[in-house]
Amino acid sequence: MFTTKNLVHRMTNKTVYAKEYQVLPYLCTNIDLVFDLYEEKTLVENWMTFELKSESDFFPELVLNGEDLKLLDWSYLNLDRKPIEREWAPTINETHFSLVPDRRQFILYFKTEIYPQENKTYSGLYKSGKIFSTQNEAEGFRKISYSYDRPDSLSLFSVKISADKKLYPVLLANGHLVDQGEVTKAKHRHYVYWKDPFVKPTYLMAMVAGDLSVKQDEFVTKSGRKILCEIYVVAEHIDQVEHAMDSLKRAMKWDEDRFNLEYDLDRYMIVAVPSFNGGAMENKGLNIFNTKYVLGAKETSTDDQLYRIESVIGHEYFHNWTGNRVTPKDWFQLTLKEGLTVYRDQEFSSDLHSRPIKRIEDIKLMRERQFAEDAGPFAHSIRPSSYQEINNFYTLTVYEKGAEFFRMLETILGKRDFKFALQDFLKKFDGKSAQLEDFFDCCLQHSWTDLSLFWKWSEQVGTKKIKVTKMHNSQFIFEQIKEDRDPVDLLCIPIRMSFFNPTGAKIKFELSQIKIVDGEKSKSKWKFWENDAHEILFLFSDKQAVLEISGLKDDDIMSLNRHFSSPIKIEMEETIEQGRVLSQYDDDSVNQWLSVQKIYEQILKSDDRARNSDLSFVKEWLIHRPGFKSDKIDFSLIAELLSLPAESSLIQHDEIFNFELTSQRRCQVISRIAKENETTIVSLYEYLKAATSREWNQSNMDKRSLKNVLLDYLLALDSKQYSHFCAHQITYGDQMTDIVSALMMANRYQINRVEDFNGHFLSKYRQFPTLKDLWFQAQMLPLNSQYPLLEKLKTLLKSDDFSILNPNHVYSLIGQYQNNLTHFHHESGQGYSFISEIIGEVDKSNPQVAARLAKNFPSLSRLNLNLRQKLRSSLFPLLQKTQLSKDVREIIEKCLSRD
Numbered sequence: 001m002f003t004t005k006n007l008v009h010r011m012t013n014k015t016v017y018a019k020e021y022q023v024l025p026y027l028c029t030n031i032d033l034v035f036d037l038y039e040e041k042t043l044v045e046n047w048m049t050f051e052l053k054s055e056s057d058f059f060p061e062l063v064l065n066g067e068d069l070k071l072l073d074w075s076y077l078n079l080d081r082k083p084i085e086r087e088w089a090p091t092i093n094e095t096h097f098s099l100v101p102d103r104r105q106f107i108l109y110f111k112t113e114i115y116p117q118e119n120k121t122y123s124g125l126y127k128s129g130k131i132f133s134t135q136n137e138a139e140g141f142r143k144i145s146y147s148y149d150r151p152d153s154l155s156l157f158s159v160k161i162s163a164d165k166k167l168y169p170v171l172l173a174n175g176h177l178v179d180q181g182e183v184t185k186a187k188h189r190h191y192v193y194w195k196d197p198f199v200k201p202t203y204l205m206a207m208v209a210g211d212l213s214v215k216q217d218e219f220v221t222k223s224g225r226k227i228l229c230e231i232y233v234v235a236e237h238i239d240q241v242e243h244a245m246d247s248l249k250r251a252m253k254w255d256e257d258r259f260n261l262e263y264d265l266d267r268y269m270i271v272a273v274p275s276f277n278g279g280a281m282e283n284k285g286l287n288i289f290n291t292k293y294v295l296g297a298k299e300t301s302t303d304d305q306l307y308r309i310e311s312v313i314g315h316e317y318f319h320n321w322t323g324n325r326v327t328p329k330d331w332f333q334l335t336l337k338e339g340l341t342v343y344r345d346q347e348f349s350s351d352l353h354s355r356p357i358k359r360i361e362d363i364k365l366m367r368e369r370q371f372a373e374d375a376g377p378f379a380h381s382i383r384p385s386s387y388q389e390i391n392n393f394y395t396l397t398v399y400e401k402g403a404e405f406f407r408m409l410e411t412i413l414g415k416r417d418f419k420f421a422l423q424d425f426l427k428k429f430d431g432k433s434a435q436l437e438d439f440f441d442c443c444l445q446h447s448w449t450d451l452s453l454f455w456k457w458s459e460q461v462g463t464k465k466i467k468v469t470k471m472h473n474s475q476f477i478f479e480q481i482k483e484d485r486d487p488v489d490l491l492c493i494p495i496r497m498s499f500f501n502p503t504g505a506k507i508k509f510e511l512s513q514i515k516i517v518d519g520e521k522s523k524s525k526w527k528f529w530e531n532d533a534h535e536i537l538f539l540f541s542d543k544q545a546v547l548e549i550s551g552l553k554d555d556d557i558m559s560l561n562r563h564f565s566s567p568i569k570i571e572m573e574e575t576i577e578q579g580r581v582l583s584q585y586d587d588d589s590v591n592q593w594l595s596v597q598k599i600y601e602q603i604l605k606s607d608d609r610a611r612n613s614d615l616s617f618v619k620e621w622l623i624h625r626p627g628f629k630s631d632k633i634d635f636s637l638i639a640e641l642l643s644l645p646a647e648s649s650l651i652q653h654d655e656i657f658n659f660e661l662t663s664q665r666r667c668q669v670i671s672r673i674a675k676e677n678e679t680t681i682v683s684l685y686e687y688l689k690a691a692t693s694r695e696w697n698q699s700n701m702d703k704r705s706l707k708n709v710l711l712d713y714l715l716a717l718d719s720k721q722y723s724h725f726c727a728h729q730i731t732y733g734d735q736m737t738d739i740v741s742a743l744m745m746a747n748r749y750q751i752n753r754v755e756d757f758n759g760h761f762l763s764k765y766r767q768f769p770t771l772k773d774l775w776f777q778a779q780m781l782p783l784n785s786q787y788p789l790l791e792k793l794k795t796l797l798k799s800d801d802f803s804i805l806n807p808n809h810v811y812s813l814i815g816q817y818q819n820n821l822t823h824f825h826h827e828s829g830q831g832y833s834f835i836s837e838i839i840g841e842v843d844k845s846n847p848q849v850a851a852r853l854a855k856n857f858p859s860l861s862r863l864n865l866n867l868r869q870k871l872r873s874s875l876f877p878l879l880q881k882t883q884l885s886k887d888v889r890e891i892i893e894k895c896l897s898r899d
Helices: 235-240 244-261 303-318 331-352 357-376 396-413 415-427 436-444 452-458 576-585 591-605 609-610 616-622 634-642 647-653 659-676 680-689 698-717 719-732 738-750 752-763 767-781 789-797 807-819 830-843 847-854 865-879 884-895
Strands: 026-037 042-052 060-066 068-079 096-099 103-115 123-127 131-133 156-164 170-173 176-181 189-195 206-212 211-220 228-233 269-273 285-288 327-328 432-434 464-470 475-481 491-500 513-518 527-530 532-540 545-549 557-560 568-572
Touching: 026 616, 042 068, 060 131, 131 269, 131 285, 156 170, 156 206, 170 189, 170 532, 189 475, 211 244, 211 415, 211 659, 228 235, 228 244, 235 244, 235 719, 244 269, 244 303, 244 415, 269 331, 285 303, 303 331, 303 475, 303 738, 327 331, 327 415, 327 830, 331 357, 331 396, 331 436, 357 396, 357 591, 357 634, 357 647, 396 415, 396 436, 396 452, 396 491, 396 532, 415 432, 415 436, 436 452, 452 545, 464 557, 475 532, 491 576, 513 557, 527 591, 557 568, 557 591, 576 616, 591 609, 609 659, 616 634, 616 659, 616 680, 659 680, 659 698, 680 698, 698 719, 698 738, 719 738, 719 752, 738 752, 738 767, 767 789, 767 807, 789 807, 789 830, 789 865, 807 830, 830 847, 830 865, 830 884
Parallel strands: 026 156, 228 269, 269 285, 327 432, 464 568
Antiparallel strands: 026 042, 042 103, 060 096, 068 103, 123 131, 131 206, 156 189, 170 206, 176 189, 211 228, 464 475, 475 545, 491 532, 491 557, 513 545, 527 532
């Protein structure tokens, strides 16, 4: 008997390098599992069939992964499952089982004992409430049984589960249900037997057992196949899954219409569990979700919650092809499944809702958080060359910047040819593992130009910067700026651009007007965007390139990087007046919004500008547009135009972070806009309040979005005078978006009776997990730096409503405190020291959640001397903990290394 319990705390941080990748010597063709679930323990039996890959008579060592396992028995068997005599013993240590076989085909049998009830890491097999559930990505299966726990080992799985019939009437696994019945030798127990006809790696294996209710529906594919769609939740939540089911069916239809990808099994299952480290998991045919991305009803959910449910369900469904049918060769290829699938779910949401607003939403995430990741101690490329802990690899860079990698390819190839490239890739690598180069090679077959420099985006580190200088002779000099830590000199950067005259008219060009100076030596290319002579697609691929556009006048205005065609920062002289023209007339709503963001950023750079800049341009959106009763008005876009950049984005412009000053300037500008447009804002708020119904559709979502931005302006102007608007919306609101938005603002501005509103909301909606999480977030929003927020946090951590073992609670309360920059980065340093203690506590049970909190620490080099010393003093004690997980240790070491 051998146990590897508490292994994770005894391991040292070993760096894994992409260059060390080695092909597995043996195929694991089949994995047959038997789970016997009991209240104190679970017994797992595992038969793995292996086959030597090479034709030689040399038998390499077979090494399998294991973690926290109690090994009860093992056997070396022939294909008839008969024991093979052996004269040698395997090597078994804390992380591996290894032996040297003596034949080309054989079976290894393991019987292990594991303890899901004690597993609070929520990785492997664990118990969430009264539900047994698995989460095997990235390396959770090794906590269930010994295996090749790698994404490039694809096997056919069968799973048999037995459990108490009364406690666990529902038993699920991947694939097809082929048998079920009573366990003859044990009273009150039953079993099920599932087989998956598609090969998959261990990280996609899933099983669930619990007392669950199910909502069933049917989807008919384009080819006429009927798919049984099922969503499993605990009984008290079954009335909250209709929206999730509708979202699933929309996703299935969209993937057929957009990419001609049809679902391949007869059954698609979703299970919602209360404790889950991330959002959801795309296990083949059996998706396991965090409840927050399944439970949602129009009466008890905000617009954003319903929107996120639809998006996440779509994301996990789209993985069926981009991630499941084709898996990554190794974890360094993670963006091949995640970045590509994020791109697909972004397109899904864009096609179903407002494309400009979805694009703005994605750009905000890039500018506010991914650019910050690029600028901090955890900067890496979308395909890093090494890691210490794979769970720390699930980053905004891999997901969001990875999605931009694929979007740029679509921009260059065009939608039609990008679709063909994706279909070629899926056909060529179906049932196999692949790497990013494989997808790129398929794109090359459909490209109109050389993309060799574009490939460098996979290696690029940090946010790429370019400088654009306008000359008086209608020439524009483009320069690529290289950062010290970026290994890449040059990229192929797709840049969409148009030009407007000062009156807002878009300029049309002839082919003869545009050329690249020294074009024979230049690698850069250009063409009209989608054959429209009003817009240019410039593939900037040189250290410096000169683009000459004859016929332009000196006061014509460039609309650059339209639709955020590349995830870059641009240094270009642009007056506030030029930005105002684009903010009013640019026909690309995304660039219209980006122009406004630049204006705000210019204004917020100094106290003098924040106090005295001309803000009259805001009236253009509030007054001088067509009547607001017109259906053509994009209320969501106006809401975005009125929303200043977040503090997390603004501080990125500072060499040394000044959290409080940034917050003060931002509040000054908001108050000035509100004061200068007070009458208009009040009347428009009243109009939208009357014109908006409870229905969840794009029109009402847009109106609610603007209405609540306007309320925020009024409270920023005078929270006492306008608190009655906020109080009325909380008390009498008939739509959850309005109620929650007002509750958030009541806490942000600490309006009169805010604690009464907090208490009433919690008592009314305590039984709705997602609403309770929003309540936690609201408590951490006060703007006033004198508010005792840390003391409130400490009090809430001790309340019966909060569980430190629930990841959603941790992210909603502790994570939101860290997002309140003024309080978390208070000069006292108390926020740093307290959160460091919390991380150490959370790490004892759940290293992944602790690591996510640790990532919210800023770069030491950009803090003032006082905060730098405070943070350093808070982090060093964490590193001294002998039981600190490698998840957290890697992050803290990186944070300190950039001092």
